[in-house]
Amino acid sequence: MxxxxxxxxxxxxxxxxxxxxxxxxxxxxxxxxxxxxxxxxxxxxxxxxxxxxxxxxxxxxxxxxxxxxxxxxxxxxxxxxxxxxxCSHISCNHAHEIPQFLICDACGVVKEIGIKKDLINTLEHNVEEAGYKLQSPQLELHCLCQDCANKAA
The missing domain is CATH 1.10.10.10 (Winged helix-like DNA-binding domain superfamily/Winged helix DNA-binding domain)
Structure with a gap:
């Protein structure tokens, strides 16, 4: 606590x-x-x-x-x-990358990770080339955490 x-x-x-x-x-x-x-x-x-x-x-x-x-x-x-x-960075005193989220589809545990701004810029550029406008750079990746992956193996 x-x-x-x-x-x-x-x-x-x-x-x-x-x-x-x-x-x-x-x-x-x-x-x-x-x-x-x-x-x-x-x-x-x-x-x-x-x-x-x-x-x-x-x-x-x-x-x-x-x-x-x-x-x-x-x-x-x-x-x-x-x-x-x-947010996993409330207590940090430094700049962060763009937050993204790994979501375990089996147990629901969520982990916040950062993706470099360059990657998001490339994604945004590709979206615009396809004739769309990116509304949010946030990605929610559905995965299996290591514990659930080990149980499934």
Whole structure:
């Protein structure tokens, strides 16, 4: 839990630099995502809230909190699954590559990796040559984690 407290403190500092506030409710939702190795939906976070804090929170409140956290670059939305993960770089003090997500189709574990900007630029160029406009450079790669791959072998 001390690692989560460190991340929450860094998230709070990050919000302060943008003039935003990381309220207790926002911290609780972020904590739920930090504690999970899987992406969670708003409704799964409602369940987490009920189990962890013995309180209820409306799903719309969770969606608003997730929108805020995403806007502050503290969480990422996995578009295909309509679920969220905590950013793995909240406590880092250096520039990062473009975030991409490896999603285990068997167990649901999500890992954030970075892809070099050059690769995304090439992808964007190829998309434009095909007559399209890239709306988001985020890739969600469906894979098997090493544990699940070993079990399947």
């Amino acid at each position: 001390s690692n989560i407290n460190t991340i929450l403190n860094d998230a709070e500092k990050s919000c302060q630099t943008t003039g935003a506030r990381l309220t207790d409710k926002r911290k609780k939702v972020l904590t739920g995502l930090l504690q999970s190795s899987k992406a969670l939906s708003a409704y799964e976070l409602v369940d987490y809230w009920r189990e962890e804090f013995n309180e209820s929170i409306p799903p719309m409140s969770v969606y608003r909190i997730l929108d805020f956290l995403e806007g502050e670059n503290l969480v990422h939305k996995l578009k295909l699954a309509n679920k969220y993960v905590a």
